[in-house]
Each structure stands twice: as C-alpha cells, then as structure tokens.
Amino acid sequence: MSALSGSELSSRLAELLNVPPISIELLPGDGSEWLAVASPDHAPFLFTDRNLGVPQKAAYKAYLEAVSRFRSVRPRLLHPGSPRGQPVSDRDIAEAAASSSVLLLVNPAHQSALNTRKRLVELGSLDAAHELAFTGALLTLREGAKQSILWQHRRWLLRRIHPPIRPPQAPSPSQGDGVDSLYGVALDAGTFRAEFATVEQACEVYPRNYHAWAHRFLCAQALIFLLQACDDSGDTPPGVLLEVLKEENARARFWMERHVSDYSAMQYYFQLESFLPQDSPLRLRMLSTSAEDSVQRHAMELVRAYPTHESLWLYLRSSVSSAPRTDARGTPMSANHGEVSALTEQFLSSSADRDRIARRHAVWFVAWMAWKDKTIHADSSIIRRIVSMAEESSPLMAAELVACLSTEAR
Incomplete structure (x- = not known):
C-alpha cells in the first residue's frame, strides 16, 4: 500500500465503488495479510464476485485525498456559472461522483456527499438505479447500516425511480x-x-x-x-x-x-x-x-420457549391489547385469555433459581393485566410493591398477586 499515493488509492477505490459492489467490508490494518491472494489489478483492495474488501489504512489515506478533491469541485457543481461564469464540466461531474463515493465509504453519514450525489441524479449525470445499488452496498457496512440519513437517501431514490x-x-x-x-x-x-x-x-x-x-x-x-x-x-x-x-x-x-x-x-x-x-x-x-396462527398464539409460544427475554413479554402485551374481547355476536372470547393466564401461572408458581427472571417478568405482566382491566390503579406505592414482589422468590398465584396489589391500592 505504501507504494501508492493517496491520489492513486482514491482513484482506484472510486473505480471499484462505481461498479458498484454487492457488499463492502473494511479490513483491519494495511491489508498486507491479504495481498498474497489479492488480484494485482485491484491491490491493495480485494474485489471478488463484486464483494469489496478495503484495508482501513488504505481507506483513510484515500479519504484524505477525496476530501481535498471534493471541496474543490463541489462549489462548481452546486452553483454552476458562478463565481467566474464557468459551466460545470463532465470532468467536474466525474470528480464529484468519484470523491463523494470514497467519502461515503469511510463516513456513510456525510451529508454534503449525499446532497452532492442527489444533485448529480437531478442533473441526469448519475443514474438513480445505479445510486440505489451503491447505497445498498454502503448499508452492508456496520457504520452505514445504522445511519438514518443513508436510509432517507435510499427512500429519496425510490421516489425518483x-x-x-x-x-x-x-x-x-x-x-x-x-x-x-x-x-x-x-x-x-x-x-x-x-x-x-x-x-x-x-x-x-x-x-x-x-x-x-x-x-x-x-x-x-x-x-x-x-x-x-x-x-x-x-x-x-x-x-x-x-x-x-x-x-x-x-x-x-x-x-x-x-x-x-x-x-x-x-x-x-x-x-x-x-x-x-x-x-x-x-x-x-x-x-x-386462524386461532392456531394468531399473533397472540405466536407470542405465547415464544414466551413459553424463551421466558427470560423481556422483549417477548412486551410482544405478548401488545398481542393481548389488540386481541378482540368479543366475537361478532358480542359474546366474550375468554379462551385465549385463559391460556395466557395459565402461562403466567406456570412461571409465577416456580421458585427455581433458573426461573427467577421469568417469574419477575410474569409478575410485571400480571400487574399490567390488572391495571389494564382497571383492577388496580398504578401509583408510586403500587409500583414499589410490584418491584418488591417481582424480586421475591416464593411461589404465588396470579389471583394472590392481584389481591395484594388491590389491597395496597385501597
């Protein structure tokens, strides 16, 4: 990598990003560990079946060069004809596309680079479908996948296409x-x-x-x-x-x-x-x-299989809240409610250490059900009581828990 200047690295990397790749991965170090298997045409980068590997040191060296190029060309692209009355040239367009792609590889949340690429799409100098594919490659990076601005850019492209x-x-x-x-x-x-x-x-x-x-x-x-x-x-x-x-x-x-x-x-x-x-x-x-494949049934199955995961108990709450309480004739539908109660009883009645976390979640679930049914009115004292009962290890029944909380409420 040391034999290549920042300008050469930036140009070579921009060419590979222009393909565009299916996936991108930043590799630790300078890439010397991979040079033995890398194609001489792409070294120090790995490019196999449109999957691109970029050594971090090479990426940062190319980035510094791309910053300089981007700063010089961006004003001419965004404000053609000023300040010296020079129209934007094909070379400026190519330079803006190349430098912005390298910037986004290292910093996928680079607002100016994304805005510049939007401008290129609007000018017809960059194909929106090509840009969508490039964005998809950036989203395979960990830093790219979590950037809201990159997802917004993707939706902008979808609305254009x-x-x-x-x-x-x-x-x-x-x-x-x-x-x-x-x-x-x-x-x-x-x-x-x-x-x-x-x-x-x-x-x-x-x-x-x-x-x-x-x-x-x-x-x-x-x-x-x-x-x-x-x-x-x-x-x-x-x-x-x-x-x-x-x-x-x-x-x-x-x-x-x-x-x-x-x-x-x-x-x-x-x-x-x-x-x-x-x-x-x-x-x-x-x-x-179907009842056998309902959201509530699915939530119950997951809670039964993985009872220590709070996210699943919250999923069960949502399913209970959305489930219809009566059928088309207005008759109460208590079957599912009964199954949910039996499920919570299973964990409330266990005193085994391995079930302690599940029991804690069950206590909170029963308390939530009681609050939802207006059996209890949550305030600071009730919350403290729920916390206390959730930390206890002695088995209890849901009815006992609700009765205790109702007494506390009075």
Whole structure:
C-alpha cells in the first residue's frame, strides 16, 4: 500500500465503488495479510464476485485525498456559472461522483456527499438505479447500516425511480407531511423484495437497527396501500404483491424466532398485522387469521420457549391489547385469555433459581393485566410493591398477586 499515493488509492477505490459492489467490508490494518491472494489489478483492495474488501489504512489515506478533491469541485457543481461564469464540466461531474463515493465509504453519514450525489441524479449525470445499488452496498457496512440519513437517501431514490399513484399533497395521515414516506409510491414486487432483503442484511450487520426497521415499516405501508387501492377500486389485487406480503409476514415471524431480543422486529410484525382491521376482506386474502396462527398464539409460544427475554413479554402485551374481547355476536372470547393466564401461572408458581427472571417478568405482566382491566390503579406505592414482589422468590398465584396489589391500592 505504501507504494501508492493517496491520489492513486482514491482513484482506484472510486473505480471499484462505481461498479458498484454487492457488499463492502473494511479490513483491519494495511491489508498486507491479504495481498498474497489479492488480484494485482485491484491491490491493495480485494474485489471478488463484486464483494469489496478495503484495508482501513488504505481507506483513510484515500479519504484524505477525496476530501481535498471534493471541496474543490463541489462549489462548481452546486452553483454552476458562478463565481467566474464557468459551466460545470463532465470532468467536474466525474470528480464529484468519484470523491463523494470514497467519502461515503469511510463516513456513510456525510451529508454534503449525499446532497452532492442527489444533485448529480437531478442533473441526469448519475443514474438513480445505479445510486440505489451503491447505497445498498454502503448499508452492508456496520457504520452505514445504522445511519438514518443513508436510509432517507435510499427512500429519496425510490421516489425518483418509481412514480406516485396518489397526489403528493395528500400524504398518509399517519406519516406527517409525507416528505420522507413511500406512501403512494408505485413500487413493484421486485423492489419490495429487494428492500426487505436489504433491511434484513443491515439488521444482521447492526443488530436492533431502529432506522432499518423504520425503513421496512415504510415499505410495508406502501405495499399495503397498493393492495388496498386495488381492493377499494373493485379490482383483484395483483397476485404477485399478495405473495410479497405473505412472504414478508412469514419472514418477519422467522426473524423474531431467531432474534428473540429484537423488540424492534416485534413492533414491526405487530404493526404489519395491525395495518388491516380484523374484519377487512383484504386481510382474509393476505394474512393468516386462524386461532392456531394468531399473533397472540405466536407470542405465547415464544414466551413459553424463551421466558427470560423481556422483549417477548412486551410482544405478548401488545398481542393481548389488540386481541378482540368479543366475537361478532358480542359474546366474550375468554379462551385465549385463559391460556395466557395459565402461562403466567406456570412461571409465577416456580421458585427455581433458573426461573427467577421469568417469574419477575410474569409478575410485571400480571400487574399490567390488572391495571389494564382497571383492577388496580398504578401509583408510586403500587409500583414499589410490584418491584418488591417481582424480586421475591416464593411461589404465588396470579389471583394472590392481584389481591395484594388491590389491597395496597385501597
């Protein structure tokens, strides 16, 4: 690496990023450990099957050079014709694209670099689909996957590529002014699948990734809107989009079962299920509604299998809150409630040390249920009592717990 100047490293790295790669990884050190297997055409970088490995020292050396190049060309790009009346040249455009790509490799949250690339897209000098692929590569970096500004840039590109099917002045009621929403954007099935896969990969790179799950939520909202728009017009919903939603529903469940501490995933899955009312005709064609496969049943199974994870108890709370209390005739539906009670009794009645954490979660769950049913009124004294009972190791019944809290309340 020492034989190459910063300018040479920056140019060579920009060429590789322009492919663009499928994935990028920053390698520790100067890359000497990999030079023996690296292609001479790309050294000191590794580039195999469009997977790019960049030694950190080479990346930082190229970055310093890219900063200088970027600063010199950016004013001419953003303000063509000033201050000396010189129009932006093809060389300036190429330099801006190359230098900004190197900046974003090292600092994926570089606002000026992203704005410059937006400008290149608007000028028609950078293909939006190409930029979307480049952004996808940056999101495989740990530092890139967690950057909200990079996910926002991706949504901006999606809105550029795909036409809207609703007036931009009529945003989703749940999305504020709709500026950063995908609501009403006519994404196709392939794009939905690509976005869901991108989010999943980013969440593997950076666990419990809030910004990635927020992007996934906006994509799911766009998918539901497209299906509802077809349903409301009386048309048969596109079969391929229905399949995408069913796949996403199953994929989200599978993810939760493999990442039982990822509460962002559970919130997302719950929102995905709750996008449509229980009595929606479209829901019957898209999501499972059987009692054996309900959200509450799924939450109970996960709590039973992994009772020490608080995120799963919170998931169970959400499922209980959303479950209908009566059927179409107004008859109380107590079967599921009874199963939930039996589940909590199982952990409350255990005094084994290995069950202590699960018992603590069960105490809080029963207290929450009692508060939800207005059996108790939470205040500071009740909270202290719940904390005390959660730390005790002696077995008890849910009824005893609620009675104790109710007495305390009086």
